[in-house]
Amino acid sequence: MILQSLISEFEYEVESSRKLLQAVPEKDLNYKPSPVSWTMGELAQHIATIYYWYVGVFSEDVYDMAIDSLERGSADDIKATIELFERNVEKAREAINxxxxxxxxxxxxxxxxxxxxxxxxxxxxxxxxFLFNHVYHHRGEMVVYLRSTGNKPPGLYGPTYEDAQSN
Known part of the structure; x- marks a missing residue:
């Protein structure tokens, strides 16, 4: 019962993560709101990486991140980050199922x-x-990054503020 609910939420939220990553423009990948923040590209890559961690959560009782490695590629290439996301989603889907x-x-x-x-x-x-709320937190940050650079974020849970203002 709980598992089926988690799987349904996973599938629903993957679409929102995908829409958000697809909204990240190449031209703004180096934007960072403060000296201690990630760049937009690094944040996007982190969101894509979280889906990889499903494998360690579901296949290991003790997951040692020091011995696990994931080839991420450059955070300056949003297409590569979206490809990383898609590969990781497939691994996550297999693991959760x-x-x-x-x-x-x-x-x-x-x-x-x-x-x-x-x-x-x-x-x-x-x-x-660690998995669901973690990705939701970083997606919220990405919405702020997009707005801060003059980009329109996609609606993840209905119309955006920008959508509401244009009606």
């Missing part, structure tokens, strides 16, 4: 070498926080 309901209650831990970064937590909590 391999789960059983009882797997959601198993403990999961993320480490970086010897350092525990997250957990142990039930896998269901990790799905909601």
């Amino acid at each position: 391999s789960l059983r309901e009882e797997d959601l209650q198993k403990q999961w831990t993320m480490k970086f070498g010897e350092k525990t970064v997250l957990g142990p937590l039930p896998r269901a909590v990790v799905v909601r926080s």
Whole structure:
């Protein structure tokens, strides 16, 4: 029951992430709102990368990010980032569909070498926080980046502010 709900949310939200990444213009990839912020390209690449982490969340009880690697390519190429996103979504889809309901209650831990970064937590909590909410947070940042550079963000949950103002 919970698993099917998570899978449905995953599929729905992938479309929103895709629309948002497709709205990122090449010309603004180096924009960053502050010295400590990522560039728009780095933020887009991070959003695409989160989908890769589904594999580690669903295939490992202890996921060590220090020994895992993902070839990301350049953050200055939005087409490459969208291709990365699409590849990672397929891996994520395969991983989430391999789960059983009882797997959601198993403990999961993320480490970086010897350092525990997250957990142990039930896998269901990790799905909601580290995967789903994490991507939603960064998508919200991307909306701000797009508006800050004079670009119109796509409507993710209905019409945007800009859409409402034009009616």
